[in-house]
Amino acid sequence: MNITEKLLAKAGGKSSVAPGDIVFANVDKVMIHDVSGPGVIKVFDKLKKEGTISVEKLWDPSKVWVAEDHFVPSAEKISAENIMKLTKFTKQYGIEKHFKYGMGQYGICHTLSHEEALVLPGEIYVGGDSHTNTTGALGAFACGLGHTDVAYVLLNGKIWFKVPETLYFKLNGKLPENVMAKDFILKIIGDIGNDGAAYAAMQFGGSGVSDMSVESRLTLCNMTTEAGAKNGIVEPDQKLFDYLAARGATNYSPVYGDSDAQYQKVYEYEASELEPLVAKPFSPENIAVVRDVSGIELDKSYIGSCTGAKYEDLEAAAKILKGRKVKIRTEILPAAISIYKRAMENGLLKIFLDAGATVGPPTCGACCGAHMGVLAKDEICISTTNRNFPGRMGHVESQTYLSSPLVAAASAVTGKITDPRDL
Amino acid sequence: MEKFSKVSSTAIPLDRANVDTDQIVPKQFLKLVQRTGFGKFLFYDWRFDQDGKQKPDFVLNDPTYSDSHILLAGENFGSGSSREHAAWALKDYGLDVIIAPSFADIFYNNCFKNGILPISLPGNLVDDLMQTKSAIEVDLESQTIRYDSRTIPFAIDEGRKKTLLEGLDDIAVTLQYEDRITSYEKSHAL
Numbered sequence: 001m002n003i004t005e006k007l008l009a010k011a012g013g014k015s016s017v018a019p020g021d022i023v024f025a026n027v028d029k030v031m032i033h034d035v036s037g038p039g040v041i042k043v044f045d046k047l048k049k050e051g052t053i054s055v056e057k058l059w060d061p062s063k064v065w066v067a068e069d070h071f072v073p074s075a076e077k078i079s080a081e082n083i084m085k086l087t088k089f090t091k092q093y094g095i096e097k098h099f100k101y102g103m104g105q106y107g108i109c110h111t112l113s114h115e116e117a118l119v120l121p122g123e124i125y126v127g128g129d130s131h132t133n134t135t136g137a138l139g140a141f142a143c144g145l146g147h148t149d150v151a152y153v154l155l156n157g158k159i160w161f162k163v164p165e166t167l168y169f170k171l172n173g174k175l176p177e178n179v180m181a182k183d184f185i186l187k188i189i190g191d192i193g194n195d196g197a198a199y200a201a202m203q204f205g206g207s208g209v210s211d212m213s214v215e216s217r218l219t220l221c222n223m224t225t226e227a228g229a230k231n232g233i234v235e236p237d238q239k240l241f242d243y244l245a246a247r248g249a250t251n252y253s254p255v256y257g258d259s260d261a262q263y264q265k266v267y268e269y270e271a272s273e274l275e276p277l278v279a280k281p282f283s284p285e286n287i288a289v290v291r292d293v294s295g296i297e298l299d300k301s302y303i304g305s306c307t308g309a310k311y312e313d314l315e316a317a318a319k320i321l322k323g324r325k326v327k328i329r330t331e332i333l334p335a336a337i338s339i340y341k342r343a344m345e346n347g348l349l350k351i352f353l354d355a356g357a358t359v360g361p362p363t364c365g366a367c368c369g370a371h372m373g374v375l376a377k378d379e380i381c382i383s384t385t386n387r388n389f390p391g392r393m394g395h396v397e398s399q400t401y402l403s404s405p406l407v408a409a410a411s412a413v414t415g416k417i418t419d420p421r422d423l
Numbered sequence: 424m425e426k427f428s429k430v431s432s433t434a435i436p437l438d439r440a441n442v443d444t445d446q447i448v449p450k451q452f453l454k455l456v457q458r459t460g461f462g463k464f465l466f467y468d469w470r471f472d473q474d475g476k477q478k479p480d481f482v483l484n485d486p487t488y489s490d491s492h493i494l495l496a497g498e499n500f501g502s503g504s505s506r507e508h509a510a511w512a513l514k515d516y517g518l519d520v521i522i523a524p525s526f527a528d529i530f531y532n533n534c535f536k537n538g539i540l541p542i543s544l545p546g547n548l549v550d551d552l553m554q555t556k557s558a559i560e561v562d563l564e565s566q567t568i569r570y571d572s573r574t575i576p577f578a579i580d581e582g583r584k585k586t587l588l589e590g591l592d593d594i595a596v597t598l599q600y601e602d603r604i605t606s607y608e609k610s611h612a613l
Binding site: 034036038039047052053070071078079128129130132144146147148149151152155156192195198199228230283327334368369370389390391392410418 | 432441443445446447451453454455468473498499502504505506507508510514525528529530532533536537582593594595597598
């Protein structure tokens, strides 16, 4: 069995499973946020009204955590009321891990999952958000669910899964300078398409992935969602254990694939052949080499989100912006307070501000087009986020190019789409 | 949930692939959580212009389809965000059946939780359906789609079929076994 199969077999109490099998899996961790949380609360209210099932207690509040990310800081009263609802919910059900805006550590839910080591190798983790796949980089089975399914897990601690087929993406060799994990995952999505991994696991391995930081692996797993994948995953290794130990987590049981693990398909990539890419409007599969589209005039550069505002993403942007000035509106939103703080302590924020960029608080904000820097009609943005559907970041006639933080920063400096190697 | 049996109506041909949940319900409506009333936000940016006026060239605004309960679409319908609001909006608008060559996984699951029947059919059959102006009958019990003089069978998981026919969601299905669960728990007490 490969790692995804082994994780699901273990969680379902089976000695072995194969793709297509149904497992009724015990869940280890659950996440809700300020969009899915109020949705889940609604499901609870409905169940309560029907009176057929008790919603007085959660299966295990210690395994649940709550993020405030999509609509904080509240721009209007409905968002503010949703935060109140979440707060009431966590109090009522005794959920202690509620990362509140304005109270120490908080940030984008997927970022918290790794910054706070909330999910550990060997675990089954579900969340009320499609990019829950991100956390598979920690050697866990991680996937997103709808509100009703999340409500079910909160009450029962279990959910069924169909064991997915696994597509294995092998990266040979070290990524060249100025090429990031984001470029690799964009390349893959361009090759297999928006639904190229529909209900499949996307596993990443090979020397290039072993060589990558944990944060880079998180970028890979994050955008498996854009290929329709059930989950993204990387096998645990010492680098991951060190990463987690630095965050106080040492007690867990990692799961590995067997040496004779089977995959539906293996894709091999040579790292040396990869180069900076963008996804053009209006789809993540619409891939172009940066040098083929360089010169496209931009209105804005956005460095934010669970995909592109982890610490190393900010470091990459700072490397470019140091001693330079931005030519277009540039907004940098670290993905969690812990990252924000490290960026401050290590001088990154000063580099950004000196370059003329604005640094904002952690939020999903403009990535999902909610608030905090959305796009006007006809505006063109380069962004380190994960989706560029029509209207995703604002007006339905705005345009978003998805890129790595290096490309977004280099483009901020010139005001045009720019390969960092050409600066 | 209401019991699902037969649906008979014209079908709205939304001839687009990769229709994502950002298009089904744009983000500005996500902060609302009532399950009803989302129909007015369905495909909002496609249906309405900046002044909130209907765009006449968008298929949902074609009066031919004002009483339709069936939506036809291209492949990978419902990709993107996991927002269950997408299913709420389709249902609230009055759509009970969505027929497409393929669906995104989370969206597909969310449909069954909200009384919507998603049907996967080969692309050429969906194309044929898009050409017809006459009523289409979708019968879940016999797993067939009838229109003009044609009958097309479709596949669906038995368990899912049962939940729709009986108007149950997953939680209600589990509750049917509550007696057995309780007795199991009693006999396996720690």
